[in-house]
Amino acid sequence: MNASRGPVPCCNAVIQRTVEQRESAHNDASVARSRRTGGSIMTAITWVLAADEHRARIFETRGLKVDLQQVEDIRNTAPARSDASGKDRETFARAIAAYLEQARLQHRFNRLRLAVDARFLGVLQACLSSETRMLVYDDNGNGAVSGQRYVERR
Structure with a gap:
C-alpha cells in the first residue's frame, strides 16, 4: 500500500459538503440576526434605562x-x-420589567444598561425575567443618580 495517496476522493466530497452546510447554517443565522436587529450584523441596539x-x-x-x-x-x-412605599416601588418595578420583557420578545434591543437609583435597583432586578437579565451588560447603581440628572438636563 502506498501511504502518500492522500484522502480518499469520496471522503473529500463528504467533508466539503459538511463544511458548506456549516457555512450555510452560520450565514443563515447571521442574516436572521441582522433582520431582527434591523440592520448590519455588527449593529447592536442598546437600551439605557435611567x-x-x-x-x-x-x-x-x-x-x-x-x-x-x-x-x-x-x-x-x-x-x-x-x-414611595415598598409596595409602590415593587408595583412600579413590575411595570418596568413587563415593558422590558415585551420589548425583548419583540427583539427591540440586544443589550440593556441599567442606570438605576441604588435604592430601586434591587427591587427592579428581582422583577426582571432571567432572559432580560442576561441582556444586562452594566447595572451601575452607584452613580445612577448623577447619571440620571445628566439625562434629565438634556
Whole structure:
C-alpha cells in the first residue's frame, strides 16, 4: 500500500459538503440576526434605562454611537411622595420589567444598561425575567443618580 495517496476522493466530497452546510447554517443565522436587529450584523441596539422609584426613561442607541434617542417615559402612578412605599416601588418595578420583557420578545434591543437609583435597583432586578437579565451588560447603581440628572438636563 502506498501511504502518500492522500484522502480518499469520496471522503473529500463528504467533508466539503459538511463544511458548506456549516457555512450555510452560520450565514443563515447571521442574516436572521441582522433582520431582527434591523440592520448590519455588527449593529447592536442598546437600551439605557435611567430610573428611580418615581420615573423610568428608556433611551436607545445603535452600534457604538453615543446619540441617545428616548424610547419611552414611564411614570409611577402612585401618589407622589418623597419616599414611595415598598409596595409602590415593587408595583412600579413590575411595570418596568413587563415593558422590558415585551420589548425583548419583540427583539427591540440586544443589550440593556441599567442606570438605576441604588435604592430601586434591587427591587427592579428581582422583577426582571432571567432572559432580560442576561441582556444586562452594566447595572451601575452607584452613580445612577448623577447619571440620571445628566439625562434629565438634556
